[in-house]
Amino acid sequence: xxxxxxxxxxxxxxxxxxxxxxxxxxxxxxxxxxxxxxxxxxxxxxxxxxxxxxxxxxxxxxxxxxxxxxxxxxxxxxxxxxxxxxxxxxxxxxxxxxxxxxxxxxxxxxxxxxxxxxxxxxxxxxxxxxxxxxxxxxxxxxxxxxxxxxxxxxxxxxxxxxxxxxxxxxxxxxxxxxxxxxxxxxxxxxxxxxxxxxxxxxxxxxxxxxxxxxxxxxxxxxxxxxxxxxxxxxxxxxxxxxxxxxxxxxxxxxxxxxxxxxxxxxxxxxxxxxxxxxxxxxxxxxxxxxxxxxxxxxxxxxxxxxxxxxxxxxxxxxxxxxxxxxxxxxxxxxxxxxxxxxxxxxxxxxxxxxxxxxxxxxxxxxxxxxxxxxxxxxxxxxxxxxxxxxxxxxxxxxxxxxxxxxxxxxxxxxxx
Numbered sequence: 001x002x003x004x005x006x007x008x009x010x011x012x013x014x015x016x017x018x019x020x021x022x023x024x025x026x027x028x029x030x031x032x033x034x035x036x037x038x039x040x041x042x043x044x045x046x047x048x049x050x051x052x053x054x055x056x057x058x059x060x061x062x063x064x065x066x067x068x069x070x071x072x073x074x075x076x077x078x079x080x081x082x083x084x085x086x087x088x089x090x091x092x093x094x095x096x097x098x099x100x101x102x103x104x105x106x107x108x109x110x111x112x113x114x115x116x117x118x119x120x121x122x123x124x125x126x127x128x129x130x131x132x133x134x135x136x137x138x139x140x141x142x143x144x145x146x147x148x149x150x151x152x153x154x155x156x157x158x159x160x161x162x163x164x165x166x167x168x169x170x171x172x173x174x175x176x177x178x179x180x181x182x183x184x185x186x187x188x189x190x191x192x193x194x195x196x197x198x199x200x201x202x203x204x205x206x207x208x209x210x211x212x213x214x215x216x217x218x219x220x221x222x223x224x225x226x227x228x229x230x231x232x233x234x235x236x237x238x239x240x241x242x243x244x245x246x247x248x249x250x251x252x253x254x255x256x257x258x259x260x261x262x263x264x265x266x267x268x269x270x271x272x273x274x275x276x277x278x279x280x281x282x283x284x285x286x287x288x289x290x291x292x293x294x295x296x297x298x299x300x301x302x303x304x305x306x307x308x309x310x311x312x313x314x315x316x317x318x319x320x321x322x323x324x325x326x327x328x329x330x331x332x333x334x335x336x337x338x339x340x341x342x343x344x345x346x347x348x349x350x351x352x353x354x355x356x357x358x359x360x361x362x363x364x365x366x367x368x369x370x371x372x373x374x375x376x377x378x379x380x381x382x383x384x385x386x387x388x389x390x391x392x393x394x395x396x397x398x399x400x401x402x403x404x405x406x407x408x409x410x411x412x413x414x415x416x
Contacts, residue, residue: 001411002027004038005372006047011054011345014361024053026368029411034364046413048405050374052341055359056088056409057348057371059328060255061231061303063152067108068097073308073389075109079116081387084416085304085328086348086371087118088409089357093307094125095152101125101136106144117412121147121355126165126176132157135165139172147355148229150177153278153323155213157183159220166224175227175355180213180238181205181279190319192280196265202318205280207235214238218245221252229354230254232305234279236289243298253354254298256290257305258331259394262338263287273314273321274394277305291338294347301350304331308390325394330381332373333400341375372405372415379403 005024010017023038024031062082065072073081082090092109094100100109106122113120124146128134138149149169156162156178169176186209191197193204214230218241221228233239233254245252257277265281275281293299304327313322335344348371352359360366381395406415 001029001413002043003408003413004040004043004045005051005053006045008051008053010362011052011342012362013342013346015363017362024362026408029368031362031364031366031368034362048372048374050376051405052373052375053362053370054345055349055362055371056369056407057086058089058091058351058357059087059304059306060091060301060351060354061093061305062090062328063093063095063307065308066096067105072310075112077389079113079118079120081328082118083116083407083414084387084404086332086373086404086407087328088369088371088407089119089121089352091121091123091147091351091355093123093152094130099125099130101128101130103137103140103144106141106146110145117407117410117414119410121145121357123147123177124149126151126156127161130154132161135161135168138165138169138174142172142174147357148175148177150179150231153179155179155181155183159216162217163220163224166221166226166228170226175229177229177231178217179232180210180217180230182209182213185209185212190276190280191268192265192282194265194283196268196283200268200271202268207237207282207286210235210279211237211241214241218242218250218252221245221250222248227251232257232260232279232303233299234260234282234286234290236286239289239293239298243293246298253300255301255303256294256299257303258327258334259325260287261290261294261302262334263394271318273316273318274325274392274396276318276321276323277325277394278323294339295343299347300354302331302335302347304328308388309392310390314392325392326386326388326390327394329385329387330393330395330400332404333379333381333402334395334398336375336401337399368408370408372407373402374405375402377401377403
């Protein structure tokens with residue numbers, strides 16, 4: 001494919017063209033020129049309002065459903081959503097049916113998505129069937145294409161199993177994902193424990209449930225060595241513990257979901273189950289601490305934690321509704337309301353480094369892997385903006401800013 005992106009503002013701190021407005025000429029999947037007023041025969045010119053381009057974004061936590069839960073989302077439509085939301089790379093969670101805990105399921109996902117513009121990287125389950133009892137076939141799954149190992153939104157209760165997994169994973173330089181929430185302290189809680197939970201009469205989940213588990217997981221990591229990723233942190237003391245661990249030199253990274261940066265537990269007052277997520281939306285002091293941790297580099301990347309759920313699991317009484325929200329379509333527009341643009345791009349591309357996926361800067365001679373967007377448009381996120389099969393968006397009817405045009409990757413241009 002031969003195209004010229006006209007008058008694009010380049011957002012890439014690794015590029016000599018950072019913050020410059022220029023034409024970007026791409027031929028056969030490679031950038032061949034970056035200059036002003038490029039014209040060339042047999043090249044399609046792409047002109048978009050307030051066009052910005054950055055290296056392609058990666059989401060470190062995406063659930064699609066297939067295989068097994070195709071009524072929630074299929075791989076084909078999910079990748080269509082991801083591309084039009086600006087993501088050239090996604091890490092797919094193992095919460096499928098059957099659970100992604102074997103080489104054959106990893107191979108199925110890789111083969112079925114091989115031709116897509118958005119590249120798919122399966123996360124293998126850490127334990128068989130994600131039941132937390134026996135370690136899964138980590139090495140075999142990595143050979144098939146798995147990039148990390150963890151049980152989606154499930155803490156490892158067996159400390160010794162986590163210890164052994166971290167020790168074993170070092171033999172083939174694998175990354176262990178350690179979701180952190182003490183299930184015994186969480187109990188039957190459904191929202192953050194605080195003033196709002198008391199006023200609404202909903203059972204609370206203390207911040208302590210996350211912080212104790214993070215502390216335990218980091219102590220195990222310090223003992224074993226290896227690499228650990230803590231996903232979707234949500235508390236100020238949890239962030240503090242990770243900051244201290246990094247200062248010690250531990251190989252630990254972490255992510256935060258976009259909704260924990262933008263929303264707090266005040267949104268729960270209407271008992272709308274779209275706001276029921278795990279970990280729960282915290283109070284404003286925790287949200288501000290998360291913003292600070294993004295800005296100071298403690299939090300390495302931002303995820304949508306995209307988790308489609310059908311109406312039968314979401315449109316229920318608050319206590320009975322499932323946790324989860326879709327987020328691919330809204331992540332950029334939501335983040336622009338709370339963070340500087342360059343920080344957003346940095347945190348939406350950082351997962352490549354965490355998961356050892358090659359990343360190309362925007363420069364002549366480099367493979368073209370680009371996200372196309374504009375940060376200036378103000379709008380309200382409505383159901384018409386949802387491309388997913390499931391509609392359980394936490395940002396429905398919220399004000400957002402900016403617009404994603406699409407991506408160029410794998411020699412394919414995908415535009416809304």
